[in-house]
Amino acid sequence: MxxxxxxxxxxxxxxxxxxxxxxxxxxxxxxxxxxxxxxxxxxxxxxxxxxxxxxxxxxxENYELTDEGRKYASEGLPERMVIEGISGPTPMQDLKQMFSPEVAGIATGWLRRKGWANIEDGVVVPTGKAVTGKDEQALAKFNGQARTPGELEADAGTIADLLKRKLAVRKEDxxxxxxxxxxxxxxxxxxxxxxxxxxxxxxxxxxxxxxxxLKFRPYNIHTKPKPVYGAKSHPYQRLIDQMRRIFLDMGFTEIKGEVVQSSFWNFDSLFQPQDHPAREMQDTFHLSSTSELPGEYKDNVCAMHEYGGDTDSTGWGGTWSEEIACRNVLRTHTTALTIRYLADNPEPPVKAFSIDRAYRRETIDPTHTPEFEQLEGVVMDKDMSFANLLGCLKEFYHRMGFEDVRFRPGYFPYTEPSVEPEVYVDGLGWVELGGAGVFRKEVTYPLGIKYPVLAWGLGVSRLAMLKLGLKDLRLLYQSDIDWLRRSEICQL
Ligand SMILES: N[C@@H](Cc1ccccc1)C(=O)O
Incomplete structure (x- = not known):
């Protein structure tokens, strides 16, 4: 047959x-x-x-002792060592000396929980009821091997206790x-x-x-192949590249710069007063090194801060300190790059952008990390106006796929007027995405810039969270392998 x-x-x-x-x-x-x-x-x-x-x-299911578990299996649990080592009420202080502070610490919690001793005014008072527990019986049965619960003759509660105390780990064979x-x-x-x-x-x-x-093996089209996880750009990198592409397409030049900047370029050239709260230790990473100040601008910036130079501005008043301005910081925004670029290229037209990392002393949480990316841009030309700024940003967000864009009034020491762009996201509402404005004359004048400058600094990671549907910013930097595998290879 x-x-x-x-x-x-x-x-x-x-x-x-x-x-x-x-x-x-x-x-x-x-x-x-x-x-x-x-x-x-x-x-x-x-x-x-x-x-x-x-x-x-x-x-x-198997259980194996951890290093700590093995130690206690041979020497006894800390609470056992302590209860057998003392003959009557003993002050905690003495216990720490008789045993290590660590053993004494672990032991007292368990002595109380197991009812072997009471702690009264810092004194450990044995109750006289220190019978061998199920945990100790189970520990003794390991004998250096992986064991099943049956071999350990241990119930679920005892095993759970050993796991919770990190004396054993679960293994599956x-x-x-x-x-x-x-x-x-x-x-x-x-x-x-x-x-x-x-x-x-x-x-x-x-x-x-x-x-x-020859007899050929029939081809089975129903068997599923193993998934192939092809190499691809990191999803965050992919979005950064997309943003870069948009500005390149709009005719902008990309600029790069140092992570370490003098306070002069990070703050002073942007007309941020020297006592501005953003400069405080708790907000900025200050470095112990210093930079030389640019001779051609330093006096102008000083005059602008102190009394407004030869403009009708009043400046901030007080004395501007060169010593404060030379101190190096990790750039707190990429505006430090664009302002320096403008100083070096004062002739219009200038359209430049930078997409790079900035650093602030933030407590890490789902929406803050001390390192983050910003998308910075400037446009300088003869008849540039505030309307051009809004148009430019709108165009960028449209190209990123956000249809509804609006601007709320904002404040930055270096721009006037200032706005905060927002995009509308279903389910989230209006989401704020950074800052923008027209540079004040207090910023442009000392650097010899004669034409209006439109400027913006946008949050890149926030945008990436929206595009990738993430609730936690940290995922962008942790690169969870399952998430990476699930992420799309290219923009759909
Ligand atoms: N530097 C600002 C953003 C900004 C850039 C340029 C103009 C106005 C605002 C920030 O980091 O929040």
Missing amino acids: TPKYNITSNEKNVLISLERLGKASPGELAGKAGMKVETAMQAAFLLEEKGLAEVDETVT KHRSVSITAQGLELVASGIVIEEEVAQISSEMLKSGQWKD
């Missing part, structure tokens, strides 16, 4: 081996069939799909076994012949004409 099954030679081989072995582990099966374990198991799974074999998986089914036995009994099957045709076979006599 011709078998009605379409099976490969590997499957036949495994089936025949199984018929002889009955039930076998993957290793035994592979040995008998003379195959690699993976090949034998692949065949076994195919046989299982056809109802000719069965693959069983059993999981046994998976065992597979393969057996032949009644249908499989029937097929073997009907006599199957192992024929060589060809899975891949070679040019030799074609040239010699040998292919005509």
Whole structure:
């Protein structure tokens, strides 16, 4: 009788081996069939799909002692060492000296919980009831090996206690076994012949004409291939590249600059007063190094801060300190880069942007990290106006896929007027995304810039969270492998 099954030679081989072995582990099966374990198991799974074999998986739960658990298994639990080491009420202070402060600390909590002692005014008073607990019995049974709950004779509560105290860890052992089914036995009994099957045709076979006599392995289009996780850009990097592309497409030049900046470029050139709260230690990473101040601008900036220079501005008043201005900081915004670029390129037109990292002393939480990216940009030209600024930002957000954009009035020491752009996101409402404005003359005049400058500094990670649907910013930097695998390869 011709078998009605379409099976490969590997499957036949495994089936025949199984018929002889009955039930076998993957290793035994592979040995008998003379195959690699993976090949034998692949065949076994195919046989299982056809109802000719069965693959069983059993999981046994095991527990193993941790280093701490092993230590206590041989020396005794801290509470046991303490209760046996004292003969009557003992002050905590003495316990810390008799044992280590660590052992004394762990022990007292457990002595009280187990009812072996009471703590009265800092004195440990034994109750006289220190019988061997189930945890101690279980600990003694490990004997350096992985054990099942049965071997430990331990109930779920005792095991949970050992896990909670980090004295033991849970392990799972998976065992597979393969057996032949009644249908499989029937097929073997009907006599199957192992024929060589060809899975891949070679040019030799074609040239010699040998292919005509060969038996080819049927192609199974129903088997699922293993997922392939192709190499791809990090989703955050992909968005950063997209933002960069948008500004390049709009005719902007990208600028790069140092992470370490003098306070002069980070704050003073931007007309931030020297006693501005943003400069405080708790907000800014200050470095112990200093930078030389640019001779051509320093006096102008000083005059502007102190009394407004030769403009009608009053400045901030007081004395401007060179010593404060030379102190280096990790740039708190990328505006330090664009202002310096403008000072070096005062001739219009200028359209420049930077997408790079900035640093602030933030407490890490789902929406704050001390390092984050900003998308900074400036446009300087003869007749630039506030309306051009709003148009430019709107265009950028539209290209990023946000239809509704609006601007709220804002405040920055270096711009007037100032705005905070917001985009509308379904389910979240209006989300604020950074700052923008037209540079004040207090900023442009000392640097010799004669034309209006539109400027903005946008939050990149916030935008990325919205685009990637994340609730926690930290995910962008943690690169969880499952998240990376699930993320799209390219923009849809
Ligand atoms: N530097 C501002 C953003 C900004 C840049 C340029 C002009 C106005 C505002 C910030 O970090 O929040």
